[in-house]
Amino acid sequence: MSWVEIGSEAELRELLGEVMPRAVTKERQRLHARDREWLAASPFCLIATSDEAGNCDVSPKGDPAGFVHVIDDTTIAIPDRPGNRRADGFRNILKNPHVGLIFMIPRRNETLRINGRARLVREAPFFDEMIVKGHRPHLALVVEIEQIFFHCAKSFLRSALWKPEGWAPDTLPSHAKLVKEVQTVEESLEQLESYYGEAYAKRLYG
Numbered sequence: 001m002s003w004v005e006i007g008s009e010a011e012l013r014e015l016l017g018e019v020m021p022r023a024v025t026k027e028r029q030r031l032h033a034r035d036r037e038w039l040a041a042s043p044f045c046l047i048a049t050s051d052e053a054g055n056c057d058v059s060p061k062g063d064p065a066g067f068v069h070v071i072d073d074t075t076i077a078i079p080d081r082p083g084n085r086r087a088d089g090f091r092n093i094l095k096n097p098h099v100g101l102i103f104m105i106p107r108r109n110e111t112l113r114i115n116g117r118a119r120l121v122r123e124a125p126f127f128d129e130m131i132v133k134g135h136r137p138h139l140a141l142v143v144e145i146e147q148i149f150f151h152c153a154k155s156f157l158r159s160a161l162w163k164p165e166g167w168a169p170d171t172l173p174s175h176a177k178l179v180k181e182v183q184t185v186e187e188s189l190e191q192l193e194s195y196y197g198e199a200y201a202k203r204l205y206g
Helices: 009-016 021-025 033-041 088-095 125-130 154-159 175-182 189-195
Strands: 044-050 056-062 069-072 075-079 098-104 111-121 140-151
Touching: 033 111, 044 088, 056 088, 069 125, 075 125, 088 111, 098 140, 125 140, 175 189
Parallel strands: none
Antiparallel strands: 044 056, 044 098, 069 075, 075 140, 098 111, 111 140
């Protein structure tokens, strides 16, 4: 069977149908009290960015629940923690400020989505409120909210993401083995296993 590609929004609408009314009216531009509660309970989010040419990146961010700092009803800040220093998403934001965020709460099948414009801030008074284990962030992503809404649960229900009986973390080799197989690295497998072992969790903030 040959491929049949969709080339217009009209074709897409013919296939999918019109947007459900509730899907239209759920959009907001300011944080509701329930949005604030969700952010306070979320320990994890995904940040989607793209550069001026449309090259995309999605980066995970995580910290203890409530790590997102609410500045006001239309502005939030996400602290940055030590990582691999690639800064793919941050470099994109310097060229194109538009971002898409998805905030998750473990075992909740809905997500909170925020779209807006971002900027990088290296110092602000609210940094003192984002200290974790004695470590103050050296950088924060400040997002001016343009669109916010709760996303339905269907993808999580289909994937059974939170059901332990479906978890199979040992299906693939350890991360150290994956790194050794797919990357060019000087370290031995034993050295990588040590690096990504118990000591890895001790270097999360420094």
